[in-house]
Amino acid sequence: MTALSGKVQTVLGLVDPDQLGRTMTHEHLTMSFECSYVSPPPADEAVAENPFQLQHMHWLKQNPYSCRENLFLQQEVSALRDELLAYKKAGGGTIVENTTTGIDRDLPTLRQLAKDTGVHIVAGAGFYVDSTHTVATKKMSVEKLTDIIVSEVLHGADGTDIRCGVIGEIGTGWPITESETKVLRATAYAQAQLGCPIIIHPGRNTAAPAEVVRILQETGGDISKTVMSHLDRTIFDEEELLEFASLGSYLEYDLFGTEMLNYPFNLDVDMPSDSQRVKALAFLVKEGYEDRLLVAHDIHTKHRLTKFGGHGYSHILKNIVPKMLSRGISQHQVDKILIDNPKRWLTFK
Numbered sequence: 113m114t115a116l117s118g119k120v121q122t123v124l125g126l127v128d129p130d131q132l133g134r135t136m137t138h139e140h141l142t143m144s145f146e147c148s149y150v151s152p153p154p155a156d157e158a159v160a161e162n163p164f165q166l167q168h169m170h171w172l173k174q175n176p177y178s179c180r181e182n183l184f185l186q187q188e189v190s191a192l193r194d195e196l197l198a199y200k201k202a203g204g205g206t207i208v209e210n211t212t213t214g215i216d217r218d219l220p221t222l223r224q225l226a227k228d229t230g231v232h233i234v235a236g237a238g239f240y241v242d243s244t245h246t247v248a249t250k251k252m253s254v255e256k257l258t259d260i261i262v263s264e265v266l267h268g269a270d271g272t273d274i275r276c277g278v279i280g281e282i283g284t285g286w287p288i289t290e291s292e293t294k295v296l297r298a299t300a301y302a303q304a305q306l307g308c309p310i311i312i313h314p315g316r317n318t319a320a321p322a323e324v325v326r327i328l329q330e331t332g333g334d335i336s337k338t339v340m341s342h343l344d345r346t347i348f349d350e351e352e353l354l355e356f357a358s359l360g361s362y363l364e365y366d367l368f369g370t371e372m373l374n375y376p377f378n379l380d381v382d383m384p385s386d387s388q389r390v391k392a393l394a395f396l397v398k399e400g401y402e403d404r405l406l407v408a409h410d411i412h413t414k415h416r417l418t419k420f421g422g423h424g425y426s427h428i429l430k431n432i433v434p435k436m437l438s439r440g441i442s443q444h445q446v447d448k449i450l451i452d453n454p455k456r457w458l459t460f461k
């Protein structure tokens with residue numbers, strides 16, 4: 113038991129879990145994804161430098177990471193405020209903002225957005241993938257990393273008094289690097305001290321989620337309070353999915369709204385459509401996992417904002433929920449996915 117037990121920690125302080133309402137468990141509001149820039153094909157360079165025009169929007173959807181300007185979501189604070197107000201109007205209550213060290217977390221802006229809009233925002237502690245770890249981070253011991261993560265939850269992060277309410281998204285690649293392994297171990301130790309929720313960004317390989325779970329378990333992590341993100345681009349085979357589900361983490365489909373033919377971070381992956389995501393959720397519900405499912409959009413680039421013709425943060429509430437209902441997921445099960453499961457995960461033990 114800690115002072116946080118039974119509560120959820122938002123950027124404005126502790127709240128009662130019943131106040132959260134419908135929750136997107138994996139979003140970004142202020143971040144940079146410059147670490148993942150992919151050079152455009154030479155013939156497309158002119159489009160990439162002048163992207164936000166109607167005639168270029170299809171190109172941008174297919175090549176979101178090949179346009180530098182698209183990667184600086186944090187430049188759109190005013191549009192984000194409008195997005196959050198629209199999210200609230202659509203019935204949203206809470207957003208988990210998973211930006212961690214390495215991709216430009218901005219806690220004062222998150223606090224201001226929460227104050228301006230009344231949407232609860234839960235911020236993330238810890239570190240993103242290896243390529244964003246500084247030389248100093250890579251040299252740190254697991255104990256030092258643990259102290260930093262614990263302090264970001266108990267006292268505040270980035271020199272502020274704004275406290276994080278989850279650990280993650282903790283970034284891992286494939287294969288998992290030495291530095292990422294240390295961060296995973298620190299995450300498990302911090303979780304054991306704090307009884308807090310954690311959320312993982314796995315590498316882009318079918319074996320990656322289970323390997324992360326193995327490392328966390330080895331270090332005393334609580335898998336029942338762990339979210340495995342991005343399953344929609346990671347595990348496709350139903351049997352493999354059930355095998356992973358049996359390990360006991362939350363199962364997150366968090367790329368709703370993303371459709372692209374060639375996924376540049378792993379060309380072997382066929383990025384699913386939203387219909388295929390709903391089909392995967394219906395399959396997991398049928399297999400008895402309705403208490404472990406979570407959903408989100410993981411917006412991390414500008415072109416997905418409604419300002420630029422994108423689907424925005426209300427797409428799931430407005431468009432995906434009706435689709436779920438039409439595909440055999442009941443209203444009670446939808447409420448579990450949007451309200452009860454996030455609430456249980458986010459509540460400190």
Ligand SMILES: CCC(=O)NCCS(=O)(=O)O
Nearest residue numbers: 215313342345377410412
């Ligand atoms: C920081 C945002 C992020 O990591 N999103 C995941 C993108 S992907 O790995 O699923 O392509």
